Amino acid sequence: xxxxxxxxxxxxxxxxxxxxxxxxxxxxxxxxxxxxxxxxxxxxxxxxxxxxxxxxxxxxxxxxxxxxxxxxxxxxxxxxxxxxxxxxxxxxxxxxxxxxxxxxxxxxxxxxxxxxxxxxxxxxxxxxxxxxxxxxxxxxxxxxxxxxxxxxxxxxxxxxxxxxxxxxxxxxxxxxxxxxxxxxxxxxxxxxxxxxxxxxxxxxxxxxxxxxxxxxxxxxxxxxxxxxxxxxxxxxxxxxxxxxxxxxxxxxxxxxxxxxxxxxxxxxxxxxxxxxxxxxxxxxxxxxxxxxxxxxxxxxxx
Amino acid sequence: xxxxxxxxxxxxxxxxxxxxxxxxxxxxxxxxxxxxxxxxxxxxxxxxxxxxxxxxxxxxxxxxxxxxxxxxxxxxxxxxxxxxxxxxxxxxxxxxxxxxxxxxxxxxxxxxxxxxxxxxxxxxxxxxxxxxxxxxxxxxxxxxxxxxxxxxxxxxxxxxxxxxxxxxxxxxxxxxxxxxxxxxxxxxxxxxxxxxxxxxxxxxxxxxxxxxxxxxxxxxxxxxxxxxxxxxxxxxxxxxxxxxxxxxxxxxxxxxxxxxxxxxxxxxxxxxxxxxxxxxxxxxxxxxxxxxxxxxxxxxxx
Numbered sequence: 001x002x003x004x005x006x007x008x009x010x011x012x013x014x015x016x017x018x019x020x021x022x023x024x025x026x027x028x029x030x031x032x033x034x035x036x037x038x039x040x041x042x043x044x045x046x047x048x049x050x051x052x053x054x055x056x057x058x059x060x061x062x063x064x065x066x067x068x069x070x071x072x073x074x075x076x077x078x079x080x081x082x083x084x085x086x087x088x089x090x091x092x093x094x095x096x097x098x099x100x101x102x103x104x105x106x107x108x109x110x111x112x113x114x115x116x117x118x119x120x121x122x123x124x125x126x127x128x129x130x131x132x133x134x135x136x137x138x139x140x141x142x143x144x145x146x147x148x149x150x151x152x153x154x155x156x157x158x159x160x161x162x163x164x165x166x167x168x169x170x171x172x173x174x175x176x177x178x179x180x181x182x183x184x185x186x187x188x189x190x191x192x193x194x195x196x197x198x199x200x201x202x203x204x205x206x207x208x209x210x211x212x213x214x215x216x217x218x219x220x221x222x223x224x225x226x227x228x229x230x231x232x233x234x235x236x237x238x239x240x241x242x243x244x245x246x247x248x249x250x251x252x253x254x255x256x257x258x259x260x261x262x263x264x265x266x267x268x269x270x271x272x273x274x275x276x277x278x279x280x281x282x283x284x285x286x287x288x289x290x291x292x293x294x295x296x297x298x299x300x301x302x
Numbered sequence: 303x304x305x306x307x308x309x310x311x312x313x314x315x316x317x318x319x320x321x322x323x324x325x326x327x328x329x330x331x332x333x334x335x336x337x338x339x340x341x342x343x344x345x346x347x348x349x350x351x352x353x354x355x356x357x358x359x360x361x362x363x364x365x366x367x368x369x370x371x372x373x374x375x376x377x378x379x380x381x382x383x384x385x386x387x388x389x390x391x392x393x394x395x396x397x398x399x400x401x402x403x404x405x406x407x408x409x410x411x412x413x414x415x416x417x418x419x420x421x422x423x424x425x426x427x428x429x430x431x432x433x434x435x436x437x438x439x440x441x442x443x444x445x446x447x448x449x450x451x452x453x454x455x456x457x458x459x460x461x462x463x464x465x466x467x468x469x470x471x472x473x474x475x476x477x478x479x480x481x482x483x484x485x486x487x488x489x490x491x492x493x494x495x496x497x498x499x500x501x502x503x504x505x506x507x508x509x510x511x512x513x514x515x516x517x518x519x520x521x522x523x524x525x526x527x528x529x530x531x532x533x534x535x536x537x538x539x540x541x542x543x544x545x546x547x548x549x550x551x552x553x554x555x556x557x558x559x560x561x562x563x564x565x566x567x568x569x570x571x572x573x574x575x576x577x578x579x580x581x582x583x584x585x586x587x588x589x590x591x592x593x594x595x596x597x598x599x600x601x602x603x604x
Contacts, residue, residue: 031460036485040460040468091425094398096417115398116471119421120464123393123428127459130432134451142444149436149451157429158333158342162422166342169418183338 011292022057025079043113043121048086051104056081060200062289069204073138077199080129084156087125148202155195164188176254190222216279221294224272230255273298313594324359327381345415345423350388353406358383362502364591371506375440379501382431386458389427450504457497466490478556492524518581523596526574532557575600
């Protein structure tokens, strides 16, 4: 994976392969549903398996490819990021947060199980993510592996994803400026996307220059991802999204569309894509998957 | 701290000093309440500061003392464990779990702030714990530091503390056997207490034999801690406990007292103390603090 070979599969085939690989890897790292406490483990598997675009794992593996990283290590890092993402969705869907009943076309965890179980599922998924990235010998250099753990922990916490959720909560019914909206998303979605790219790169030999260049890419697509989410929340039907459409507008939450209008929000996504691609340009063919992912994130219809 | 000096302070003075030390250390590692997102950071500080017996930090530092560990590393490990403990209390108090309004004599986080904030406080405290133990250069040997992280993650997750909570949920209104009740507490309280002792020891040079001996101690006092909790929940007034007394019996939760009666529950606590002390006996004076802690855990009135 360190170089893009001439016979590389096309993007759609590659994403399908990675999604399958991550599905199998998650199924292996999540405790069996038969193992006590069975209901908790069953609900953890329900929350993580059989669904999702696996955008963050795709980013981990694409960045790992650029760095010529070890496949097993980057797969475990990808699983850890996906567990953090999955836990945040489970908690975010709970009645005291977004109170959502549909996720990836299925009943949310607190609906399918119960609220207490949903709470514990999120808590235990977060712990499991850190168990994975701290596994003995995952990377040959233990100091780099500690950096992997530290990157994930910072991205998940109060100055990362959880902080973004708190800013989001405080924003309901408020009029935000564009910089304030950006600040919210840099935390809420951006932190974990940046961590995905960085963690993938840390799984292989990465110069500070490469890490910096990848981070420029990640900051741009992290924001683009959210802008496109807001656009899709406005224009896509619920059945396509696999979650309830129009929820944000209904909840009177500020979005890029409510602030900029549909047309300028789409322009912003395009301009962020251009930023991401320009950061990748000097890397040539090894960065092809990252380029394709930037295009996918901006062009997606779901 | 590596040896108990002849002029060692008495146990009460030592615990007061450690409690003060951990209070200061937690105040330093928790983000300032003025820092955005301010409400989240304010609530995180509310959940962790100015309260608690700090039993787990006392265990970390006492075990670190036996191993002749670095003071700063063991202090950070103690903070990490206490953050995990604090997060579990915040989530456990929420309406979908125990629905408790009083903790350490103060309104619980979801009462003082709101439910969504309580959910995020718990989530962010867990991340912060892993941020602390993965900090670059905390231990001279990065592989040992990874073991520190891994110990904490395993103890917190679905086969540790969060799993114990799930077993606890499932047990409400059930008739448990003594082994089933023990299985619940080995996870719910025991896992984090064992991790405390192990993490303290890992902060210094510890032989496998020392780790094994300390683990025998930790398993015994972990269970003793819960037996005594059940006894106190029966006999102590709410004002002394700083939390609502008699909740477990009222919720029809199985306890050591409901299963064994008060007198045999007290005998069990005594016998567990004897196990813990016998494991420490060959270590001599360096284990004095651990011996005193075992006595404190069994004799405490709150």
